[in-house]
Every structure is written in C-alpha cells, then in structure tokens.
Amino acid sequence: MPELPEVETVRRGLAPALEGRRILRAHTRRADLRFPFPDRMAERLSGARVNRLGRRAKYLAADLDTGETLIMHLGMSGRFTLGGEGLASFVHGAGGDPRHDHVLLEIEGGTTVTFNDPRRFGFFQLWPSAGVDTYPAFAALGPEPLANDFSGAALAEAFQGRRTPVKTALLDQRVVAGLGNIYVCEALHRAGISPRRQAASIGTARSERLAEAVRAVIREAIEAGGSSISDFAAADGGLGYFQHRFEVYGREGEACRGCGGAIRRIVQSGRSSFYCGTCQR
DNA sequence: AAGAAGCCCTGATAGC
C-alpha cells in the first residue's frame, strides 16, 4: 500500500537508473491496468529520454524530452524492479510473479525497469509536460505535507464546515496530498486526536499539532525507506522499516505505548481506523 | 452538494 513515503522511496530508487537516459524500447503486456494504457503508449515512450523523475502525492511523473510526462501510479500492489548489468541479482525475488509483469522499459546502458502489479490498481498516463498541473488528478490535489504551503492554518481552513470525521478528511487528497490509511492513523495518534472527531471541531491548537504530526511521520517514514507491509519493496528490492515504528496501525488489541490501554479498531468510510481511546480525544 | 457506499482486483489469511 504505497503512500507518499513509499512512492518517494521508489522515486529515489528509480531516478539514478532513469534520469538523463533514453528509453530504448517500451513494452506493454496487456491493454490495461486500472485504466486502459494511453494510446500507443509503448511507441510514444520508445526513444524518449527521461529528463527528470519527479513525484506529486502518490504519483510518479517522468518528464520526457518528447514534451510529454509519463504519470505512474502504483495503486495497491504496484512495484518497479530494476534489472540488467550489475543489477541481475535484483531481477529474481524482488519483482514478484512474472505473470503480473505488465510494463517493461529497456533503458540505454542495459538496465531494465519492470512494472509488476498483481491487483492492477495501478495506472499509467501520458500528459503534455507544459500543462502537467492541469492533469485532472493533479489539479485537484492539496499541498504536499512537506511543502511550505502545508500548515496548521491550511488544515484548519480545509476542515472548516466539514461534518465528516477528521480521519476521513485527512484521507481526502484535496486537503493534503499523499496520505493513506497508515499515515493518517499514525499522525492522528501522534497529535492525540481521535479519528472520530468531526473535522470542523478541530480548532487552532489541534490543527497545529496535527500538521506537525503529519510532517513528522512523513519525514521519518521517508528517512526509513517507507513501510514494508505485504506488498511494498523499494525499486532495488530493499525493504523499508518504518512499519516497526507503527504506534497504532495494525495493532488492534495490543497495548498503547503511551498509556498501556488497548488499541481499538473501528471502520470509517469502509476503512479500518486504529487508535487509542485514551490518548486520542 | 457533501458524504458515504460501491467498484475494481488478487493474494494472504482465517475459519470450518
């Protein structure tokens, strides 16, 4: 379940293999993932040079010298694996069942990039680089948690008048971009805020605490190389280790490290929320 | 019109 820190980890793994290099040839092994691939995607990628590999929220964006940007989303189970000269050891074991290798990029210099995605929730899109901000999914995104325009004040404004639980509001990518279920649960615990609390009831003090908690948990998770649970591994096959620092996620019934009480699990908007009813109000 | 539910998909796991 790649959220922002996992996608950033993948970006850092792929960037050295892609940036400044040409995609000699691209291959797709099926017609679609979550959505159909763009028209003639393989042809449009073949021969293109990658200027820069960026990230926005949970999306990777490869700026190409053809004037197009390749936008990639890992969905739930998507992973990229590097292979080739000097990287052969990563080909086996890191990429998963080859039946789910859906996209293959041959990079100049002998490196290959394979996209494997069993659940096929991932997707690829091509969009003009000049107007990449107008890509609909990008246009709707809120601030990056580590950017200057994300703050307690920004959160408070986004929460204004919203009757939905703060947990649900934080998952809304228009409020803040890149958070998923894991880091929302962890950030709320750090901030001492109940996931059940109505967003509109989050005042100034809580907004500031929450914004700082979001920043801290995202920063620490990136430093740890993301969280490896079930589906996630970095592009080099390495595993992140932030999952060992979860205070609440996946810990139903276990003791809260703050107060010793049992971590609870509830379902909100069809998703599990883990929290401590004592530490989080 | 905001909010919630349904949908897509497969693999891991729980339960019988």
Add this chain to the structure above:
DNA sequence: TGCTATCAGGGCTTCT
C-alpha cells in the same frame, strides 16, 4: 488438507 469467506485499500463513479 482443501475449500470458501473475508480483508486489504486508492481513487473513481454512483447513490443518498
């Protein structure tokens, strides 16, 4: 042991 049911969830669509 081997089957079936359940769960995981990002983002889009549909319903209320």
